Amino acid sequence: MKQQAEYQRSWWSRATQSPYFVYLLISPLFLILFAYVVYPFYSTFLQSFAGNDTLANYRKFFSLESTANLEALWNSVYISIISVICCAVVGVTMAFLLERYEFPGRRLLSVLVLVPMALPPLVGVLSFTFLYGESGIFPRFFQHLFSLEEVPFSLKGIWGVVVVHTFTMYTYFYLTASAAIKGLDPSLEEAATSLGAGRIRVWTKVILPMLTPSIIASSLLVFMVSMASYTAPLMFGVERTMTMQIYLARTNGNLDMAATQSTILSIVSILFLLIMRWYQNRRNYQNLSKGVSVHRSEVTSKPLKTISIILSFAGTLILILPILVLILISFSKDGSWTIQILPTDYTLDHYKALFTDERTWRPIWNSIQMGAVATVGNILFGVAAAYAMVRLSFKGKSLLDTLIMIPWALPGTVVAVNLIAAFSTESPFAFNQVLIGTFWILPLAYFVRHLPLVFRSTSASLLQLDQSVEEASRSLGASWWYTFRRIVLPLTLSGIIAGTLLALVQSIGEFVASILLYSTTTIPLSVAIFQKLYAFKFGTACAYGVLQILLILIVLLISEKLSKGSAGSAI
Amino acid sequence: MKSVRIENVTKKFGNVLGVSELNLEVKPGEFFTFLGPSGCGKTTTLRMIAGFYYPTTGKVYFDGQDVTTLQPNKRNIGMVFQNYALFPHMTVDENIAFGLQVRKLPKSDIRQKVDRIRGLVHLGQYGSRKINELSGGQQQRVALARALVIEPDILLLDEPLSNLDAKLREETRVEIKRIQTELGVTTIYVTHDQTEAMSMSDRIMVMESGLVKQVGTPQEIYHKPNNRFVATFIGETNMLEMKVSSIEGDVVTVESENGLILRGLVNGAAKEVQLAADSTIHVSIRPEAFEAGPGDNTVKGTIEFVEFTGLSVNYIVHVNGTSLKAMIINGGSAIKAVRDEIELHIPPRNLYFLAE
Numbered sequence A: 001m002k003q004q005a006e007y008q009r010s011w012w013s014r015a016t017q018s019p020y021f022v023y024l025l026i027s028p029l030f031l032i033l034f035a036y037v038v039y040p041f042y043s044t045f046l047q048s049f050a051g052n053d054t055l056a057n058y059r060k061f062f063s064l065e066s067t068a069n070l071e072a073l074w075n076s077v078y079i080s081i082i083s084v085i086c087c088a089v090v091g092v093t094m095a096f097l098l099e100r101y102e103f104p105g106r107r108l109l110s111v112l113v114l115v116p117m118a119l120p121p122l123v124g125v126l127s128f129t130f131l132y133g134e135s136g137i138f139p140r141f142f143q144h145l146f147s148l149e150e151v152p153f154s155l156k157g158i159w160g161v162v163v164v165h166t167f168t169m170y171t172y173f174y175l176t177a178s179a180a181i182k183g184l185d186p187s188l189e190e191a192a193t194s195l196g197a198g199r200i201r202v203w204t205k206v207i208l209p210m211l212t213p214s215i216i217a218s219s220l221l222v223f224m225v226s227m228a229s230y231t232a233p234l235m236f237g238v239e240r241t242m243t244m245q246i247y248l249a250r251t252n253g254n255l256d257m258a259a260t261q262s263t264i265l266s267i268v269s270i271l272f273l274l275i276m277r278w279y280q281n282r283r284n285y286q287n288l289s290k291g292v293s294v295h296r297s298e299v300t301s302k303p304l305k306t307i308s309i310i311l312s313f314a315g316t317l318i319l320i321l322p323i324l325v326l327i328l329i330s331f332s333k334d335g336s337w338t339i340q341i342l343p344t345d346y347t348l349d350h351y352k353a354l355f356t357d358e359r360t361w362r363p364i365w366n367s368i369q370m371g372a373v374a375t376v377g378n379i380l381f382g383v384a385a386a387y388a389m390v391r392l393s394f395k396g397k398s399l400l401d402t403l404i405m406i407p408w409a410l411p412g413t414v415v416a417v418n419l420i421a422a423f424s425t426e427s428p429f430a431f432n433q434v435l436i437g438t439f440w441i442l443p444l445a446y447f448v449r450h451l452p453l454v455f456r457s458t459s460a461s462l463l464q465l466d467q468s469v470e471e472a473s474r475s476l477g478a479s480w481w482y483t484f485r486r487i488v489l490p491l492t493l494s495g496i497i498a499g500t501l502l503a504l505v506q507s508i509g510e511f512v513a514s515i516l517l518y519s520t521t522t523i524p525l526s527v528a529i530f531q532k533l534y535a536f537k538f539g540t541a542c543a544y545g546v547l548q549i550l551l552i553l554i555v556l557l558i559s560e561k562l563s564k565g566s567a568g569s570a571i
Numbered sequence B: 001m002k003s004v005r006i007e008n009v010t011k012k013f014g015n016v017l018g019v020s021e022l023n024l025e026v027k028p029g030e031f032f033t034f035l036g037p038s039g040c041g042k043t044t045t046l047r048m049i050a051g052f053y054y055p056t057t058g059k060v061y062f063d064g065q066d067v068t069t070l071q072p073n074k075r076n077i078g079m080v081f082q083n084y085a086l087f088p089h090m091t092v093d094e095n096i097a098f099g100l101q102v103r104k105l106p107k108s109d110i111r112q113k114v115d116r117i118r119g120l121v122h123l124g125q126y127g128s129r130k131i132n133e134l135s136g137g138q139q140q141r142v143a144l145a146r147a148l149v150i151e152p153d154i155l156l157l158d159e160p161l162s163n164l165d166a167k168l169r170e171e172t173r174v175e176i177k178r179i180q181t182e183l184g185v186t187t188i189y190v191t192h193d194q195t196e197a198m199s200m201s202d203r204i205m206v207m208e209s210g211l212v213k214q215v216g217t218p219q220e221i222y223h224k225p226n227n228r229f230v231a232t233f234i235g236e237t238n239m240l241e242m243k244v245s246s247i248e249g250d251v252v253t254v255e256s257e258n259g260l261i262l263r264g265l266v267n268g269a270a271k272e273v274q275l276a277a278d279s280t281i282h283v284s285i286r287p288e289a290f291e292a293g294p295g296d297n298t299v300k301g302t303i304e305f306v307e308f309t310g311l312s313v314n315y316i317v318h319v320n321g322t323s324l325k326a327m328i329i330n331g332g333s334a335i336k337a338v339r340d341e342i343e344l345h346i347p348p349r350n351l352y353f354l355a356e
């Protein structure tokens, strides 16, 4: 008996001692990535070559006779480039103004500047059409003011898309640029000035070079997100973009073409992801934000002061209006707002209905359920992958990291098409079931789209936790699992929770993949908003939107608290 | 209290050599120190004893039992880490109690043991403090208490004092030694600081580049180094390359290239040294080997540097083209100045011959 135990122990310890044991541990991670990232992608890839003539779809795509696809590709690139430029100008300017100058209203503005992050894409576009669209509040107001036949201006088409992109994505530039500016050592600038460098010289020789890395990184990101943008083109009726073409091909039942378009768009996205990663690895992170107090110059001269007050007031208004308009319309009676500037009749019914009317409540509950299932998956996968990434040593780390990032870099539309290609037939990865048309396909899509969220925040926490703390626990007699429960989990909990909450709200608000995948028995919240909109039930749609914004604000608040708390307790 | 034996252990990290062909025996209750410059493989060896690394080849035994690939949590060791590795989300008491909770001791026993050990490390009233409310020295004590409370068979300490300031370091050094003597636990201590090693250890293993250079008591290491590395690493010494000119009875006469002639004793040689006329050897002369005034092995030279420390006078003397460091115990006699001539002598028993 004893001998046998001895034998088993030595067998086990020999197995665990083997340099290949770690590969056994990480194989589930790779299996999941293979099943739900690589295999769906590959299925789409295969489908794009379907037909008698394998390259027929690609020939069609690039054909010069019907140029819809090429036009769409060009439009997507064009919109993305313009978006990058606009976002860069707005974001960097905002960062400079808020970090370097003191003017009335700066504090409020520096909080509100992040409002776009609290707007789910669909809700954001929605409020913009209410404000500036063809029958929006502002165009109507000016029409009435000047008694015009038609609205004098309105947001539509490609420029509508670009404006929405700028509003929702300038924050990427703002955040990285303001971090970089905070890190700029003011004495560097002073040194340059004292050496006789003029303003322009200081700018071109000192400030811009320091900002370049953050600007390039944000540009790549905004370009990628713009290429993937689907909601804005949909709402502004720009059909000739890649994502819209995929959506249309899919809804017209032309699956092979949708697969071809998806493949081409994927290649562009993955290419950008790789460039981005290469760039970030190459650049060395200088963290100079150590207690260097950035001094803000006060705006003193009278006219400048007036201008700054007007501008900051305008900025505040632009930022806050989308939320105000949502709140306003959420109280308006459905069907009461037709050609007036503002809705005329108000009611509380929409909010009551949210929680009392079964049919209104249903989509919320669906989204909560599907989001929760997806998030549980994200937690399990994210924590395990983060631990493996940070603590284990094995070959293929960067492959693991890339595979986790890819679904995030892929447009939601493409993720949906990939899942359709893989799971509309029975598949071993779905336990020989067809997933399309069931409850499970959306949680799967949410899981895949939000793969990096828990992973990233958990690895960040883990990296701060010195390995010797775990070793101390082991040396005191604790098993690996006991150590994980009592030491690793409590110490990384804030990171795990932050990622989890983010994944959860994003899943609850997810629209892009949902619209292609949802089954009519489990309609998610975002699709319900979309449907209400087309049934002219603006009030209900906006009430849904306000609910989502509240949820996001709560999550942001908790995350902020958590990150402060953990920073305080870290030794 | 267990013995530790390491047999032919080699550890490679890919192509990097951690330690090579290491053999070692630590007796029960002994205070044993790994001493060597940074990167010589001390931590690697310690971690193989702790079970955090497994040797590439070779075996590790505790009391004759093979533990080479036993998991760290099954070894009943106490370990103190360089950065203390305290659990930041727990109080002092919770930290100390952790190992006892793992062992599923009854609550009352845990309470009692924690209180006792907290007294032993002089942290009486700090039980409910958070870790980040403690000073570095106090954190150090918590780490020590946490490792000791489980009554480990072997206590491992990896540069435990290197994060403390100089004064605290000396205090804590005495403290660790006191507690170790009181508990009698087999202790392996890693340091790159020779003062720590010399003052605390029963025996020292001197390492360099993954190799053992010598194992011995502090006196052996200091007075009878096996090689030039040990002689220069431990304490200060004048290392001269000289030629044996004659051996008569137990007197060896050596001569340097520029004509310095000294006499030493045959038994003042390291183990492997083969003394033979005309062979080249290395001579180690500690600064304190010099005595004032003329006598056997008189050396005359010009003073290049003087330093008065109160206890002693330190000179650098230029003799026959060589600079020699000499330390003369302060006997109250007049102190010479730079560029003065000085006459010193080296009793022959203070010459030490080394091969390589």
Ligand SMILES: Nc1ncnc2c1ncn2[C@@H]1O[C@H](COP(=O)(O)OP(=O)(O)O)[C@@H](O)[C@H]1O
Binding pocket: B013, B016, B017, B018, B019, B036, B037, B038, B039, B040, B041, B042, B043, B044, B045
């Ligand atoms: N985990 C590791 N991976 C690769 N090389 C290592 C690792 N640990 C130690 N080494 C190498 O082994 C040698 C000995 O290191 P170490 O035992 O930490 O030295 P010491 O503790 O004496 O300063 C060094 O050259 C070091 O670079």
Ligand SMILES: [Mg+2]
Binding pocket: B039, B042, B043, B044
């Ligand atoms: Mg070390």
